[in-house]
Amino acid sequence: MEKISVTAQKRRSLWIVFGLTFTYFVVEVIGGLLTNSLALLADAAHMLTDVGGLGLALFAAWMSAKPATPQRTYGYYRVEILTALANAAVLFLMSFFILYEAYRRFQEPPEVASLPMLAVAAVGLVVNLIGIAMLRKASGDSLNIKGAYLEVVGDLLGSVGVLIAGVVMLTTGWYYADPLFGVGIGLFILPRTWGLMAQAVNVLLEATPSHINLAEVEQVMLKIAGVASVHDLHVWTLTSGIDALSAHVVLTESVGTSVAEAVSERVAVAVKEKFGIGHTTIQVERRDRKSSEEPF
Ligand SMILES: [Zn+2]
Numbered sequence: 121m122e123k124i125s126v127t128a129q130k131r132r133s134l135w136i137v138f139g140l141t142f143t144y145f146v147v148e149v150i151g152g153l154l155t156n157s158l159a160l161l162a163d164a165a166h167m168l169t170d171v172g173g174l175g176l177a178l179f180a181a182w183m184s185a186k187p188a189t190p191q192r193t194y195g196y197y198r199v200e201i202l203t204a205l206a207n208a209a210v211l212f213l214m215s216f217f218i219l220y221e222a223y224r225r226f227q228e229p230p231e232v233a234s235l236p237m238l239a240v241a242a243v244g245l246v247v248n249l250i251g252i253a254m255l256r257k258a259s260g261d262s263l264n265i266k267g268a269y270l271e272v273v274g275d276l277l278g279s280v281g282v283l284i285a286g287v288v289m290l291t292t293g294w295y296y297a298d299p300l301f302g303v304g305i306g307l308f309i310l311p312r313t314w315g316l317m318a319q320a321v322n323v324l325l326e327a328t329p330s331h332i333n334l335a336e337v338e339q340v341m342l343k344i345a346g347v348a349s350v351h352d353l354h355v356w357t358l359t360s361g362i363d364a365l366s367a368h369v370v371l372t373e374s375v376g377t378s379v380a381e382a383v384s385e386r387v388a389v390a391v392k393e394k395f396g397i398g399h400t401t402i403q404v405e406r407r408d409r410k411s412s413e414e415p416f
Pocket residue numbers: 351352368369405409410414
């Protein structure tokens with residue numbers, strides 16, 4: 121089994137951005153409470169999606185170095201998926217809190233300390249820009265880091281939103297701007313959270329990974345010499361970046377059992393080259409026993 125390797129240099133960039141984002145998340149929560157700004161609190165929740173995404177990317181990189189044991193033959197790969205699920209659940213709760221709080225504040229918008237709020241938001245913008253610059257250099261080939269990079273880019277919009285709300289309140293005293301932008305940022309979190317949760321649930325359901333077309337996998341296998349038919353074909357994700365395949369391959373009548381090993385080897389090489397699936401289990405059969413003996 122192999123894993124997208126993340127070099128030490130890239131990992132250091134990830135750690136720095138993680139540290140910066142997490143620190144700013146704490147600053148923003150405190151700032152949001154002190155200035156009474158819902159927009160800041162909503163942006164803090166938004167920041168937490170980045171902290172979660174970066175944390176998962178780091179976690180995946182660290183996990184790939186941990187050996188499996190006889191008790192946990194896959195090591196701790198699935199912990200990443202469970203963490204993603206927990207992260208999504210927390211974010212859903214936070215979004216609902218923000219929407220409820222915004223509803224409450226729209227009745228009678230409380231005064232917000234706009235100047236300190238602007239200062240906190242400006243720091244956030246700088247943190248985001250540093251993160252973007254560092255992750256753009258590190259992204260490139262790693263899917264995990266690319267995901268983290270895209271999230272930080274998305275977060276830039278949140279900081280800009282808080283800045284606009286702050287300027288509006290400072291210049292006009294129109295305090296509706298705060299819950300208004302708070303709701304906007306809160307809603308912005310939802311699609312990403314939904315995507316994260318759906319992805320994690322699909323992995324737990326052993327669903328076929330979205331980038332794999334199962335019919336295409338079967339076609340590739342059928343083209344291999346000696347293969348008459350394929351059944352019981354499964355492709356699933358162990359954890360992000362690691363897919364596994366199992367299949368039953370029925371040999372053509374004309375070939376002898378002696379080629380069984382060669383056929384299964386050719387199948388394994390083909391799915392690895394075509395679909396990047398490195399972990400395959402192939403069962404070679406003389407005839408199709410599917411209908412009577414095998415449930416899947
Ligand atoms: Zn079979």
